[in-house]
Amino acid sequence: MTMATTTERPATVSTALRAGDFTGLAQDYSQHRPDYAPSVLQGLLGLLGKPVAEVDFADVGAGTGIWTRQVQASGVRCATAVEPNTDMRTHGQVASAHTPIRWLQGSAxxxxxxSASADWLTMASSFHWAQFEVATGEFHRVLRPGGRFTALWNPRLIEVNPLLVEIEAHLSTLRSDIKRVSSGRSGITETLSEQLWASxxxxxxxxxxxxxxISMTPARYLGAWRSVNDLRVQLGADKFEAFLAYVEERIRGQASIEATYLTRAWSARRKG
Known part of the structure; x- marks a missing residue:
């Protein structure tokens, strides 16, 4: 896949974009978003209590299938991706064309x-958009006895790279009350263990x-920012474009950007 240079601009995304709506962002999401820590994937598979080749897997809120393909490649018996957004689902189907992944339209x-069709059901970088009580009830229905639900995220660990700290800090100059809805280190993740135990x-x-x-080219790093929904919605089109211009200028001349990602996963066994 040919990578765009940092001076090329993607098609304009609608200024009416809503929180959680990735329409128009799917291409950047599919091409530039990172995968998840392989060690965490192996740990999660080990919790299932059965051979990987016997696991029926479903990924809900699959986006363009980054996590779905990673799990499918581990050798599960079957993998199903469920995604409500047509744009994301279409790009995911293209990216997964040479895999046996089944794609469905649906939501958390x-x-x-x-019912009772999955041994493992996940939501990767998407559970913060779900209605907790309704979604967990639905997952209980879909999972087999002993099956597990996993919510996971892969936020950047910017503290280990001063350049990334500087770029992130620039956001507060554009809007002082920025809230990273899907950062994976705030919001629902602060109380998720307690919520799942209480469920x-x-x-x-x-x-x-x-x-x-992950060692990213400047084009990929900028593309990952372009795929972010919550900042685009909170900043508005003009300020978001100003932020992208700042990032592009700040990384100009960099051969690569070293980005450390922290995969955080909560796995819970179906009760009953």
């Missing part, structure tokens, strides 16, 4: 999956985390 609250649908809540480093 109404997956469209059959009537799940038990045996386990938390895992791991790091991995």
């Amino acid at each position: 609250e109404q997956t469209g999956l059959a 009537p649908h799940f038990e045996d809540v386990v938390y895992l985390e791991g790091r991995h480093v």
Whole structure:
């Protein structure tokens, strides 16, 4: 896949973009977003209590299938991606064309999956958009007895790279009350263990985390920022474009950007 240079501009995204709506962002999302720590994937598979080749897997809120393809490649028996957004789902189907992944339209609250059809159901970088009580009830229905639900995120660990700290800090000059809805280190993740333990649908809540480093070209790094929904909505079109211009100028001349990602995963076993 040919990578755009940092001076090329993508097609304009609608200024009416809503929180959680990735329409128009799917191409950047598919091309530039990072994967998840392989060590965490192996740990999560180990919690399932059965051979990987016997695991029926479903990824809900799959986006363009970055995590879905990573799990499918681990050798699960079957993999199903559920995604409500047509643009994201279409790009995911193209990216997964040479895999046996099945794609469905559906949401966390109404997956469209059959009852007791999955051994493992996940939401990767998307559970913060779900209605917790409705979604966990739906996951309980879809999972088999002993099956597990996993919510995971892969936020950047910017503290280890001063350049990334500087870029992130620039956001506060554009809007002082920025809230990173999907950062994976705030919001729902602050109380997720307690919420899952308190749920009537799940038990045996386990938390895992791991790091991995990705060396990004400037084009990929800028593309990853372009795919972010929550900043685009909070800043508005003009300020978001100003931020992208700042990032582009700040990384000019860099051969690569070393980005450390922190995969954080919460796995809970179906109760009953």
